[in-house]
Amino acid sequence: MTRLRRGLLALLAGANAVLLHAAPADDALKPDEQTGGATTVAATGRNAFSFAAANLNDDERTRFAVGNSFFRRNWVEAPSSTAARDGLGPHFIARSCGGCHVQSGRGAPPDYTKPFDARGEPPIALLLRLSIPGEGPHGGPRPDPIYGDQLRTLAVPGVRVEGRIALQVHTLRGTFADGTRYTLRQPRFGVADLAYGPASKDLMIGPRLAPQLIGMGLLESIPEAEILGNAARQAAAPGPVKGQVNQVWDAFEQRMMLGRFGWKANVATLAHQTAAAFVGDIGITSSRFPDESCTFTQDDCRAAPRGAKGEVPEIDDRTLGDVVFYQASLAPPARRQPGDAQVVRGRALFEQAQCAACHRPSYVTGDSPLPSFASPALKGQTIWPYTDLLLHDMGDGLADGRPDFGASGRHWRTPPLWGVGLIRDVNDHQQLLHDGRARGVLEAVLWHGGEADTSRRQVLKMTASERAALVRFVESL
């Protein structure tokens, strides 16, 4: 950093301080309301998850807009007249990123109140990861020899759909200490109508719902030492909470790295997540993932025409980079009504119930691991994501029984809580957890078992007004 620039930053910091003091008290954002530091936007409503970090410069905003355009764009079957966006499939789950991450928000889960209809459309935004016992490449899951690593529920004309999702929903009942009853829905997933013959007898299935994408670049910029520190602190502390780091293979860095993304922290960088989703979910190849995910026995899939006039890859590095940049730059919205009495009470209860042991409130961001995919404006921000980014044993009730790198079948990564209260605004639902089984924050809390069972028991003892305050606090984040 040059001396001039340092001086300039000092000036800027001073100016901001004046600005904050000068603004009316009700208008200035207090530090913990600025969910994403200087990237924070004051946004609610349908577009709440769609804004760029507030501190991007104009060139970065252009890149954000271009990335957004490819994020929501439908890819089409090859060959087509629009070579810039053909290459869909042969097998796929969605035609665009935005098809599942609707408005960069949370995907719509299946309707668990109705039985799945064999003739109906496959659920949007929920996919099934598949694997069989043993280790695959780099220590990751071992794909099913016929169906690969996830079930693709759609296909281009002339290619068979791999199969469909089968579902059974069980209802569980329980009672709070004050006598109030509650019910929970537990979905169990299977595969049906398989087109290429039976899957392995010991097939393992992991349902995954598309999460909201705000603040992804900030999560990527949390220093590794902070996450390792979370694990060390939990290991040293008494009690059952013992978070673990997942070490996973990254196709961009070409090495094992600390996992941060995905429901089992099975991905280290946004670039890897995005390129893997392009090929896995939409069937769009890239330089890091040049092969369509057709397995050896899927003849029709392997014979189907390729996009981009037959050249590999179907998405070029620049466009892929823009889509990654777009996601990295999506701003977390500011907190809503943090000073409200019920919210303040909820915050105390959140701490009392030890929620913050895993849902760690705050960090200061460092460098992005892949600077070409993220803005330098994300660095040095005090952010409030409420996660430790570690894996925790969450008990049998939530388990999917499908390991992923270092994560066991009972492990889940602590999801960030920022923006949870705005999902309803953006996506018309608030179905939480990895398969969307929880109807709102309280049900999600009630599914906490294993390491988090003590916290759940504390919530069971709360009065109705305490429970409401706790939920209100979480929804204010």
Add this chain to the structure above:
Amino acid sequence: MNKREMLHAMAAGLGSLLCAARARAAAPEAAAIDAVVQHYAVLVHACYSDSLAAALAMQQAIAGFLAHPSADSLKAARSGWIDAREWYGQTEAFRFYAGPVDDGKGPEQRMNTWPVDESYIDYVRDRPDSGLINNPKAVLTKAALAAANIRGGLENVSTGWHAIEFLLWGQDLSETGPGDRPFEDYVDGKGLHADRRRQYLAAVTELLLDDLRYLIAAWAPGAKANYRAKFERGGLESVRRIVIGIGALSRAELAGERMEVALNTQDQEDEQSCFSDNTHRDIVNNALGIENVWLGRFKRRDGSLLQGPSLRELVAAQDAAQAERTTRQIATSIAAAQAIQPPFDHEIRGSRSAPGPMRVRATIDSVLAQSRELGAAANAIGITRLNMVKP
């Protein structure tokens, strides 16, 4: 840091200092704030009312076309759409603050989503049987089409302005002109599923009108519990929403989504009204909508002028120079937008120094400058919580 970045950072720093100095000025009087907020509500109601009136005229023309499909009646329906877009485009200045149009229940996505994957609605070149129209199992009621909208993908657009546009013009396969859908598409025995196409067009048109009526009700005067009633009591928070609306429309939507992306990809798919080649008017009308809000002024469909207490006056009372700069920049944007030549998909092509891309670039630059001025103007009256670029 290279020289350009350095200049950029210095300019940004200077801007912040100036704003900080300005923000020390006293907040505007409550009565002045209320007057601006109340007049804004009047203006929003008038804009949506005129948009509905124009849409009703469009519906009438479409009904005439569906009753007697011919080249002439199709032309009349298309004219109806073009005119109605003039009025709707100006209402987009009321988006982005989670008001009635785009809060959790708002109809914005049902009304104006683009780009459209044409094959989701109807046949396209090489795929004669694609789309909801050619799928006899698909129900084509208002409710069913609303449920199908952006289902499974943001381009799976089944409703709104651009669905109607596609149904009237068809795919734009022409280098020089708009789409050229034959009226026979709507004639039994000639177009495949002509009856379903007629049913579809009538239903989505009626749905659009329903949504406009919903917005008018939310902004209707004299109601006790509608959005306007709460909004009018909102004080400076309501002013903040007013600014966010025009600021986000400037930066994120108009400069970003509408022009920068198109200029960057040079792809016809990235222009908003690609079937009718009316994108140049979308840009002008958005820019006009922003000026309407800033000046508290709206030229109505009957030619009369609505005028009242404005955001500009509120800012001018604190910082006359800032208000003047903002007014000038907004006017510059409109002039630049009006210079963009149709068809827009031609205008974005070529090298950076070609006349078309230069005209689009000049408009982008002015709109960017305008969004910074709007941010500074908001700071001048004590508003800092913005979801757009910081000044």
